Structures are given as C-alpha cells and as structure tokens.
Amino acid sequence: MKRVVYPFAVTLVVVVALASVAAAQEPWQVPRTADGHPDLQGVWANNTATPMQRPAAFEGKDALTDEELALFRARAGELRENEQAGNLLGDLLIQQVLEDPNFREFDAGTGNYNSFWLVERELDHRTSLVVDPPTGRIPPITEAARERRRSLPRPTGGRADSHERRSLLDRCISYGVPNLLAGYNAYFQIVQAADHVAVYQELIHDARVIPIDGRPHLDDSVRQLHGDSRGRWEGDSLVVETTNYSARGAYRGATQNVRVVERFTRVADETIEYEVTFDDSDTWGQPWALMIPLSRSEESIFEYACHEGNYAMEGILAGARVEEAAATQR
Structure with a gap:
C-alpha cells in the first residue's frame, strides 16, 4: 500500500515541537495584574513542617542532607498514621521526629481528633524558618x-x-x-x-x-x-x-x-x-x-x-x- 505523507502535518508537528523547546528555555516571568504589579492573588x-527555630540537634547546620530528609519524611509519615492531630501541629511534629526531650503533648488531658482531619505537612532541607x-x-x-x-499582675480567681x-x-x-x-x-x-x-x-x-x-x-x-x-x-x-x-x-x-x-x-x-x-x-x-x-x-x-x-x-x-x-x- 502506498504511504501518503502530508507535508502540512509534518510541518505542524515540527513547529509545535520547536515551540515547546523554546517555551521550556524561556525564563519564568512573574504574572502581573492590570496595573503592572506582581499578581499575588x-x-x-x-x-511547612520546618521548625520555627533550629533545634539543638541541628546546631550549626542550616540544611539537611538528602538522606536525612528522606529519613525524617518517613518518620513523619509514621507519626501521621499513629498520632492524634494536636501533636502534629506547629513544631510538635519535628520535635517528635527528633525525639526531643522537651516535647509536650498538645492536649494530654482530653485528647484530640485524629490525623485524618489534618493536612499533610511539607518537609524540606531547611532546619529553621528563622x-x-x-x-x-x-x-x-x-x-x-x-x-x-515578672511584674505582670497575677490573676485572682479561676x-x-x-x-x-x-x-x-x-x-x-x-x-x-x-x-x-x-x-x-x-x-x-x-x-x-x-x-x-x-x-x-x-x-x-x-x-x-x-x-x-x-x-x-x-x-x-x-x-x-x-x-x-x-x-x-x-x-x-x-x-x-x-x-x-x-x-x-x-x-x-x-x-x-x-x-x-x-x-x-x-x-x-x-x-x-x-x-x-x-x-x-x-x-x-x-x-x-x-x-x-x-x-x-x-x-x-x-x-x-x-x-x-x-x-x-x-x-x-x-x-x-x-x-x-x-x-x-x-
């Protein structure tokens, strides 16, 4: 059977491919509003699960290695499956990952809802937000x-x-x-x-x-x-x-x-x-x-x-x- 080649189709494929390559090479541009300012809307x-302050275990270290990050992500995943939600908020998650002796439960007296209701946290290489x-x-x-x-008045009553x-x-x-x-x-x-x-x-x-x-x-x-x-x-x-x-x-x-x-x-x-x-x-x-x-x-x-x-x-x-x-x- 005779094969038919359509020049227009070939040209279109080449043009699209070249356009894709060119787009990939263009630097990212900040999207802007009508008045020219960056669009933050x-x-x-x-x-983020990065702690506010750098834990003592990370003293002098501003970034985790890839291996450390992978280990901490795995541990965070385990905690998410087993811990109540309150203990995963703020810095409490990373305190547990590091087995920080200063960790205190969010609400040890009454408990809290489970982690099904809590969004997944994002760990990256940084060791502090500060x-x-x-x-x-x-x-x-x-x-x-x-x-x-020290001079704050002490409350009276309950x-x-x-x-x-x-x-x-x-x-x-x-x-x-x-x-x-x-x-x-x-x-x-x-x-x-x-x-x-x-x-x-x-x-x-x-x-x-x-x-x-x-x-x-x-x-x-x-x-x-x-x-x-x-x-x-x-x-x-x-x-x-x-x-x-x-x-x-x-x-x-x-x-x-x-x-x-x-x-x-x-x-x-x-x-x-x-x-x-x-x-x-x-x-x-x-x-x-x-x-x-x-x-x-x-x-x-x-x-x-x-x-x-x-x-x-x-x-x-x-x-x-x-x-x-x-x-x-x-």
Whole structure:
C-alpha cells in the first residue's frame, strides 16, 4: 500500500515541537495584574513542617542532607498514621521526629481528633524558618522584657470564673496577625486592587484591608488588635509594615510598640516567599526574621465559625460550676 505523507502535518508537528523547546528555555516571568504589579492573588497555604527555630540537634547546620530528609519524611509519615492531630501541629511534629526531650503533648488531658482531619505537612532541607540571625534562633529576650513578665499582675480567681478570663484564642476571637502556625487552617487569600490589598487568613477568619496608596499610619494614640498595616511595592515585592498594636495584639510577648514588616515575593507559579521581620528593642536585643514558603492551593477558604459555634466555652464554664457545686457538698 502506498504511504501518503502530508507535508502540512509534518510541518505542524515540527513547529509545535520547536515551540515547546523554546517555551521550556524561556525564563519564568512573574504574572502581573492590570496595573503592572506582581499578581499575588489566590489562596496560599503554609503547611511547612520546618521548625520555627533550629533545634539543638541541628546546631550549626542550616540544611539537611538528602538522606536525612528522606529519613525524617518517613518518620513523619509514621507519626501521621499513629498520632492524634494536636501533636502534629506547629513544631510538635519535628520535635517528635527528633525525639526531643522537651516535647509536650498538645492536649494530654482530653485528647484530640485524629490525623485524618489534618493536612499533610511539607518537609524540606531547611532546619529553621528563622533566617536572621544566622543561628536560626530567635534572639534572647532583654532584661527589660524579663522584668516586664515578672511584674505582670497575677490573676485572682479561676480561669473558668467567666468567659472573659479565657484567652482571645480560647474564645475564638483572634489568633493574632501575622499567623505563623503551620498545618492548621493555615490558608491565606490575597485580593489586590489598585490602592488596597486584602489578606484574609482562614484561622479565626482574621482579615486585613491594607492601603498601598502612600497614606501615613494612624496616630500613635490609636491602637488596634491587629495593628495598623500600610503597604508599598519595592520592586516585585509587596512590603507591609504594621505598627500601632494594642497590648492584647502584640506577638510572642512583644510590647505594643513592636514593628512587623512582611514581604510577599512571588518566585514561581506555585510559590510565594513570605518573609516576616519583628523589631522591638524592648523585647529582643536585635530584630529577627523568618521566611515561610507559601504554596498555591486550589482549595477554597472555608468559614471558620469558631466563635459562633464555641460549644467548648459553654462546656468549660458549665463544668466549672458543677465542680464548684460538688465542692460545697463535701
């Protein structure tokens, strides 16, 4: 049988092949919005298992070998199959992988739901999220900070006397901004406009609408739970500076004068490098910074109706009243 060759088809195949090769050789380009700024929009996840601070077992070592990483991933997989979810949150997962003697269970008294409900964590070669100082450790607190903690008034009465005696987290009012806890509702939605950027975090639905039009911060006398955020573009990085925290909103024991600088830089289609710097000379001897790789997620942000459905608070207070009544009958 005579074979027929179609020149057009051959040409088309060659053109497509050459185009594919050319596309593969082109450097990645940052996607941009209509106003020319990098497009950061979408839902981004922080499910890293890299510890906040470098564990003592990794002292002087900023990266794992391929063999160490494979071993730790295997161990993390075993823990996921057998541990309750609470013990896999934040740094608790890597503490167990390393058999850290300082590991303490998340909720040893009442237990927790199982890991079926918990997202898988991502391990990479880094040994700490903290990138400055180079030790990978948060700087020690100052003597002024120690004195401040020692002088805090001791609460009178019990923590179950009233809902107001519980923390903002217990009451599902706020987890704080920025949220650095990985693996638990650690999803962020970013929406951009010409003069504002909105950052919405799933955990306790904390949201910020951040002006990027050059307006100054609020007067120093105005203090807010999530501080006062102002944004600007520095090259292809969105820089958000937050000041004016209230005493209840300050992070990790910092004063309300802490200054937090966040940098969002899209480095790939699927990744934003999220850098956060904390500066409070009344708490730490020097500023310190961390970097979290945020991964693009195709999932939606879900309503976090924790405060509205906080049955645990009712149970805590009701249980305390039962205990008090029982004590009077002894």
